[in-house]
Amino acid sequence: MSKWLLPESLADILPAEARRIEELRRDLLDLYRTYGFELVAPPLVEYLDSLLSGSGADLNLRTCKLVDQLSGRTLGVRADMTPQVSRIDAHLLNREGVTRLCYCGSVLHARPTGLLSDRELLQIGAEIYGHAGFEADIEIIELALESVKRAGVREARLDLNHPAVLRAIVDADPALAVASDEIHRLLDTKDVPGLDALHGQLTGVRADSIESLRVLASLYGGTEVIAKARLSLPALPAIQAALNDLETLIRALPDYQFSVDLADMGSGYGYHTGVVFSIYAHGWHDALVRGGRYDGVGSAFGRSRPATGFSLDLRKLSSGLPPAARARAIRAPWGTDAALVNALRKLRLAGEIVVQMLPGQAQRMDEFSVDRELVLDDGTWKVRAISNPSAD
Known part of the structure; x- marks a missing residue:
């Protein structure tokens, strides 16, 4: 077996796709912040009994287990972040009234959920704790729809179940x-x-x-x-x-x-208690977003709270979008001359992408379209257009 061969249903993400996924992550987290959601970052691995608290057998089957070399206890690599965020709300923050939390991180499934599914997901989501009324469900649904709209998804369909x-x-x-x-x-x-x-x-x-x-x-x-x-x-x-x-x-x-x-059971891992929803769109074989109400999950951590939220996989979301457009870039020669270094610094501070060409080396870039170059003109470094832009 080749050393570089990855396990089944796991994949590398190459530059252009990785950049788009990262831009989606930043854009959506910024969106959630405008709604008043605070970002939390739970650990990738936890003690298994904590990680699976309040969930059903399905989540247990999807969780990879290992033994902690320090304590001897069984650890789990998270397959879903919602129970972790519930633990943070109930046990660490322990606030009165409404708490809005958002998160983004990798999760790992012991087995894929379907023939076309990956085992590693980049899960992003938002949760509202402390309000049992339908007003919280409305806010979560509207935020979920705005999330896929921001990504460029058109004609999303909202499906309900209980x-x-x-x-x-x-x-x-x-x-x-x-x-x-x-x-x-x-x-x-x-x-x-x-x-x-x-x-x-x-x-x-x-x-x-x-x-x-x-x-x-x-x-x-x-x-x-x-x-x-x-x-x-x-x-x-x-x-x-x-x-x-x-x-x-x-x-x-x-x-x-x-x-x-009413027959769409989704993947709520057994913790949903109220209205659940899914968002579907043309170009994706499965639901893009799943969410709903899951009151009482925090009771395993000593505090039962009303809760509703949603999550989605940024890698899946990105995979169904049109190919990512390449960003405009400037080609610059290699050198350490003070005037050149100063010109490079000014361009980058202005938000420009400037790629210095290393001596004697050609390079290929998936993310950038080099349509300008930095040249020395009459003793001054200037940017000029390239007649035939390329990725080289």
Whole structure:
């Protein structure tokens, strides 16, 4: 095996793409700051019991584990930053009232989430703690939509769901509880034959429970899905309350076009408790953004707080955008003459990209289009245009 071969579903990011990802990171973090979000930076690795607090089995399966050589305890390489940010809010900051936090960092998945997915993501997101009302959900949704708009995504589609609907069906039939993860997977792919097969696989499961799951798999489309769900799903109080929450949010955002997919389980790692949302757009095979309400995650750290937020992968976001444009650059000769050094310094302070050509060396650059050059003209260093700009 070649020494340079990377593990499966991991990839290097080359200069032009890496620059665009970094520019997206800076732009979005600056955007979140204008909304009053404060930046936090949790560690890449934590003790496993802390890292997985309040999450479901799915996050555990996606977390890479190792042994800490100092303490002998099991560590986890984070697969999602939301539990870490919840820990910071509940345990370290411990503020009263509303706290807005944002973050950006690498996460690693033990296995890819899909055939086209990477295992390393650059996760960026924003969270609001301390407000249980739908106003916080509105702010988070609007900020998520503004995030993809800033990146150049057009005609993004907002999709809503509420995990309490499925949870109520499972809770109403104890025989379903042992297969909750499998039900989650089958609904996510809308595998109706697989749901039917559960009737023979699960001891004591009721026929009406399987029928409810079949109906749930078909409940996707426009906002009319909510009315259809009221008629076709069991009249359980938890289901009616969840549908009320969805309607409240839709009425509060009349300027947006929503779709509703009550079978889209997403990747909430088991901690979502209220309305969840996904943002889709043409050019990406999966949701660009996932978010929603996850009240009480901080209880594992001694403080239960209302919470809502979203996250996205900057590497995925960048991959579906048009090729990054090259930046204009100035070519300059190598030298240490004081006048040349001073000219270079002034140009760079003005924000110009100036590349000095090392003696006897050609160079190729993916990021820059060299359309000007610095030349000595009558004893003065001047910038002049190059007739045939190139990346060389």
